[in-house]
Amino acid sequence: MEKYILWNGDIIDSKEKDGLISFDDRGYQFGDGVYEVIRIYKGALHLLDLHLDRLFRSMKELNITPPISREQFIDELGKLIGHNQFDQDGNLYVQVTRGLQPRAHIYNPGSKAVYYAKIDHFQKPxxxxxxxxxxxxxxxxxxxxxxxxxxxxxxxxxxxxxxxxxxxxxxxxxxxxxxxxxxxxxxxxxxxxxxxxxxxxxxxxxxxxxxxxxxxxxxxxxxxxxxxxxxxxxxxxxxxxxxxxxxxxxxxxxxxxxxxxxxxxxxxxxxxxxxxxxxxxxxxxxx
Ligand SMILES: Cc1ncc(COP(=O)(O)O)c(C=O)c1O
Incomplete structure (x- = not known):
């Protein structure tokens, strides 16, 4: 994994990631969340629009309120690539969970979604x-x-x-x-x-x-x-x-x-x- 990750809008060193995830996170409790994997070729994102379309559709279908807008996602993913000075081939993983709530099957639609993104170096198989x-x-x-x-x-x-x-x-x-x-x-x-x-x-x-x-x-x-x-x-x-x-x-x-x-x-x-x-x-x- 590359050094920096995107964590709820902040770019942080991945070494600091342990302890960030709450046991009340519905992603952790139930797998209550969505994700995308986007291919990176020489530091550029492939088919980004289609991936964002699907990410927002997945959230909509599960009634998860997007934590940020589509434009903010693009901006923050750009910062993630920029901070890592990533100009090679890889995969970008983006995940959004419904957020933190005391464990119960019935969700509260008001919780703030939790999101993160990371980059993994990956070469054509x-x-x-x-x-x-x-x-x-x-x-x-x-x-x-x-x-x-x-x-x-x-x-x-x-x-x-x-x-x-x-x-x-x-x-x-x-x-x-x-x-x-x-x-x-x-x-x-x-x-x-x-x-x-x-x-x-x-x-x-x-x-x-x-x-x-x-x-x-x-x-x-x-x-x-x-x-x-x-x-x-x-x-x-x-x-x-x-x-x-x-x-x-x-x-x-x-x-x-x-x-x-x-x-x-x-x-x-x-x-x-x-x-x-x-x-x-x-x-x-x-x-
Ligand atoms: C079940 C399933 N089908 C199809 C795909 C391929 O999707 P994509 O081309 O968007 O990577 C994936 C990718 O993870 C998958 O998990």
Whole structure:
């Protein structure tokens, strides 16, 4: 983690962070809060507007009063980057909790939200971008508001850990026989030249990378379909890949013991990776 963090409007040394969090914080008690992860390329924020849109939407859906305005967020995130003199590649993590209240399920809408942000140095995961990953199908036991980027990630944590210990990169969630998304990323399938992904509804998080890749696919004149994918389609797919902010576009070469495209990275996946890379500089917010 970089030296300075943003804590409720102040830039402080991260060494001072211990003891800042109250045990009355509803984020600590219940996971009652929301977050964002924003990619940083050479000190500039990628797709910042889309991330702020989703952060404010998540707060709205949970009836959390934003602690500061959108413009103040931009200003304070800029100060965080500036104080750290951060000009490299990384991830910016922003979290907002409902704030401090004596522990009770019923919340008081008046509490002042608590927020913080930090920067972690992070480099493009070249090995998996090049060679792809394996995923394992797991039953989706999450709640039915997966569209909210909530701190409360217990089913994801359980499934991700389980997948990891079984040698897979991520779980691939299936609910009612429909492929939804991965543990911390969105899922795409390519069939007969079409790029297919789950519609943006309450069954998935509408990933910012998902949105961006759909835009890039359209720019490349690739046919795009946002529709439910039956579990059986996994085994006849031409290509599969996942998308997430830190990872960009990662090929999926294996689904459990099944080899996708004979275990080779597909042509359209490569095309989208290339376009993603070329387009980064168009969507950067530099302070
Ligand atoms: C469940 C889930 N789906 C999808 C994503 C990808 O979202 P984004 O592209 O905004 O990083 C994430 C990212 O953390 C996630 O946790």
């Amino acid at each position: 070249v090995e998996i971008l090049q060679n792809g990953v394996s995923v394992t199908v797991q039953e989706d036991i999450r709640w039915l508001r997966c569209d909210i980027k909530s701190l409360n990630l217990l089913p994801n944590i359980m499934a991700m850990t389980n997948a990891y210990h079984n040698g897979f990169y991520e779980p691939l969630f299936v609910r009612d026989g429909i492929v939804r998304e991965c543990g911390a990323s969105n899922f795409f399938l390519v069939k007969d030249g079409k790029v297919i992904t789950h519609p943006a509804n309450h069954f998935i998080l509408n990933g910012i990378t998902r949105l961006h890749v759909l835009r890039l696919a359209k720019e490349l004149n690739l046919p795009v379909e946002e529709r439910e994918i039956d579990r059986n389609e996994l085994y006849t797919a031409d290509e599969c890949f996942l998308t997430a902010t830190p990872l960009e576009v990662v090929p999926i070469t294996h689904i459990d013991e099944h080899k996708v495209n004979g275990g080779e990275v597909g042509r359209i996946t490569r095309k989208l990776q290339k376009r993603y890379e070329q387009s980064i500089s168009n969507d950067l917010y530099t302070f």
